[in-house]
Amino acid sequence: SQTIHQxxxxxxxxxxxxxxxxCTVEGTSNPNLYWYRQAAGRGLQLLxxxxxxxxxxxxxxxxxxxxxxQDRQFILSSKKLLLSDSGFYLCAWSRKGSGPYEQYFxxxxxxxxx
Amino acid sequence: GESVGLHLPTLSVQxxxxxxxxxxxxxxxxxxxxxxxxESGKGPQFIIDIRSNMxxxxxxxxxxxxxxxxxxxxxxxxxxxxxxxxxxxxxxNFGSGNTPLVFGKGTRLSVIA
Numbered sequence: 620s621q622t623i624h625q626x627x628x629x630x631x632x633x634x635x636x637x638x639x640x641x642c643t644v645e646g647t648s649n650p651n652l653y654w655y656r657q658a659a660g661r662g663l664q665l666l667x668x669x670x671x672x673x674x675x676x677x678x679x680x681x682x683x684x685x686x687x688x689q690d691r692q693f694i695l696s697s698k699k700l701l702l703s704d705s706g707f708y709l710c711a712w713s714r715k716g717s718g719p720y721e722q723y724f725x726x727x728x729x730x731x732x733x
Numbered sequence: 734g735e736s737v738g739l740h741l742p743t744l745s746v747q748x749x750x751x752x753x754x755x756x757x758x759x760x761x762x763x764x765x766x767x768x769x770x771x772e773s774g775k776g777p778q779f780i781i782d783i784r785s786n787m788x789x790x791x792x793x794x795x796x797x798x799x800x801x802x803x804x805x806x807x808x809x810x811x812x813x814x815x816x817x818x819x820x821x822x823x824x825x826n827f828g829s830g831n832t833p834l835v836f837g838k839g840t841r842l843s844v845i846a
Contacts, residue, residue: 662741665836668833719826
């Protein structure tokens with residue numbers, strides 16, 4: 620069966636510090652990968668998605684970036700965090716094919732920027 | 734989209750009653766729809782999906798209805814239980830399996846015991 624992991628689970632970082640959140644998927648190969656952000660009590664905002672290694676599509680211009688160094692690894696980064704970067708960050712994966720297919724979400728990372 | 738910045742609407746239901754959560758989707762070309770349930774502090778979990786060649790699909794205690802004429806999707810939960818308290822999101826997709834789902838703004842369901 621497939622599983623998706625995210626770490627860390629929670630993170631408190633000062634404004635201006637760097638960020639690195641990691642997501643890995645097990646039990647499947649060549650998945651589509653996604654990063655979402657969710658502010659408290661609000662909806663899901665798609666940040667980035669990737670259909671393959673080194674292929675990143677950005678949905679929202681901001682101070683975040685994403686990378687996919689390996690097939691089942693997706694990393695969300697920032698060089699300098701802003702207060703507005705606080706939120707719940709969710710990674711998701713989906714199969715490829717003729718589709719469309721459901722997306723499976725990870726447990727999330729709660730980021731607080733102070 | 735713009736809806737991600739809005740506070741979630743809330744639906745309060747008595748335990749044992751049926752719940753109906755509505756969603757208006759945006760793209761008339763969408764051909765696949767999903768309902769997700771998100772409990773506090775967790776990632777969204779798949780509940781049920783439906784393709785555009787159907788107008789109704791039933792699962793365990795849940796039914797999804799699709800009205801393509803008015804671009805409306807609903808989730809019905811029978812005999813609502815306290816464990817159903819969560820935020821529910823609809824999502825739509827069109828095209829190939831490589832395009833991301835488009836999520837609705839979500840509805841918070843609160844079950845009153």
